[in-house]
Amino acid sequence: MASAAALLLQLQLLLLLSLSAAQPGFISLDCGGADDYTDGIGIQWTSDAKLVFGGQATNLPVQNQLQKQYSTLRYFPADNSKYCYTMNVRTRTRYLVRASFLYGNFDNSNVYPKFDLSLGATPWSTVIIDDADTPVVEEAIILAAAPTLSVCLSNASTGQPFISTLELRQFNGSLYYTDYEAQFFLALSARINFGADGNKSVRYPDDPFDRIWESDSLRRANYLVDVAPGTERITTTKPVFVGTELEPPEKVMQTAVIGQNGSLNYRLDLEGFPGNAWAVSYFAEIEDLAPDETRKFKLVVPGMPLFSKPTVDVEENAQGKYRLYQPGYTNVTLPFVFSFEFKKTNDSSKGPILNAMEIYKHVQITMGSRKHHV
Known part of the structure; x- marks a missing residue:
């Protein structure tokens, strides 16, 4: 009773x-x-x-x-x-x-x-x-x-x-669908707006789902340190097409960092790690490159050579400028201290670009937890 x-x-x-x-x-x-x-x-x-x-x-x-x-x-x-x-x-x-x-x-x-x-x-x-x-x-x-x-x-x-x-x-719909969601939920470790204007986060109403996108300008311990020389912020007021399955806010995609010296380096501590992660990077070409200019780069993670295999060409991958490209990994093992680099390829005339990033940890659901009552 x-x-x-x-x-x-x-x-x-x-x-x-x-x-x-x-x-x-x-x-x-x-x-x-x-x-x-x-x-x-x-x-x-x-x-x-x-x-x-x-x-x-x-x-x-x-x-x-x-x-x-x-x-x-x-x-x-x-x-x-x-x-x-x-x-x-x-x-x-x-x-x-x-x-x-x-x-x-x-x-x-x-x-x-x-x-x-x-x-x-x-x-x-x-x-x-x-x-x-x-x-x-x-x-x-x-x-x-x-x-x-x-x-x-x-x-x-x-x-x-x-x-x-x-x-x-x-x-709505398939937003943040994973093959493991019946057994695991996603615990947020990082959601970063790169190239942000000031320290203010982006959230509702710019993001209709009210995700909080933290500025990369925030200063706190072990958050986006070891930044590469030549890292610069860029912004645009032009519309950016974001109508994909994850729907990041346009305001986030209208800013970015670029590696003028050929690389973007960062290190941050990931709360709850080491563990299995769901991770995605968000790219959009928001510079008007000349016809003979290219922007190609690879992701480099120390000790993880498989990350470096794909080459990112944002404009080609997104099928045009001012359009979203969002490569990621649905289940990858990451350490607590996460260092990464986006490095331009030898045949690229421009350094890498990065607009945003999200990293979650897969947390296994305890049997019976979804039927728990107070």
């Missing part, structure tokens, strides 16, 4: 489903918030006050109105329980799931929390706070095989588990 708490939860889920109808495919929970509102980029946020029956809400000082969702959070006891948000979803549909955590020293303890995050029974990530004023954001893409999806906090080793926001974005 269902408990009163479980029955209450089902009623709350029906309410949550109706609240999301105003922005189809989006669920945006402001955890600890008291009111519903629309933020500065048009995302409709729903307070979780009527949707949960546990935890405590508290406020944080946040000056930027665009970051209002970080002015509150909900925290839970540091005990042996698992605290879950469970949301109605459509079965056999892929969802982007995003959880964010801004500590802000809400408990006045100056003890940085560390706790586990899971999708149902499947371990997703360990949330480690190392800066009180910088949000930690975890993101995954999962195929819903049941009518509900749970995001859970548990196992705090320091501090108290807490959450600032929880977002669900429904994907």
Whole structure:
């Protein structure tokens, strides 16, 4: 017989489903918030006050109105329980799931929390706070095989588990389809907008699926370091055709970096690795090359010679300028410290170009996790 708490939860889920109808495919929970509102980029946020029956809400000082969702959070006891948000979803549909955590020293303890995050029974990530004023954001893409999806906090080793926001974005068609999606979900490690104008991320409404494309200008430890000399930014205002299966936003494809000295080098730490990855690079020729100019290059990864076999000729591969070409690997082993280089071929007159990149880790789904209930 269902408990009163479980029955209450089902009623709350029906309410949550109706609240999301105003922005189809989006669920945006402001955890600890008291009111519903629309933020500065048009995302409709729903307070979780009527949707949960546990935890405590508290406020944080946040000056930027665009970051209002970080002015509150909900925290839970540091005990042996698992605290879950469970949301109605459509079965056999892929969802982007995003959880964010801004500590802000809400408990006045100056003890940085560390706790586990899971999708149902499947371990997703360990949330480690190392800066009180910088949000930690975890993101995954999962195929819903049941009518509900749970995001859970548990196992705090320091501090108290807490959450600032929880977002669900429904994907259409074959977006992010993999042959392994019944057994694995994708945990985001990097989604980078190269050549970005400033530090600001690109997201909704420029990306209708509200993926967050981080600028390559961000400065943080072990993020896009060892940059090759001669790396330059370019941009265009001309339309770029992006109507392919992954549909990166046009704004992302209108910027790029080029290797004027013949190479593009980067190194970054991949969260959750080593492991098996889904990885893709996004290219578009956004320079008007002369008829006798060519841009051909190869990917070079230390210790992985197979990467260097294909030659990229963006204009030829994309069948024209200002068109997207998106080669990638659906299942490749990558290290934690990932160094890579795009290097021009001997018969190329121009150095390589790179517009964007995404890297996810395959995370094996624990049996029964998709039928987990709070």
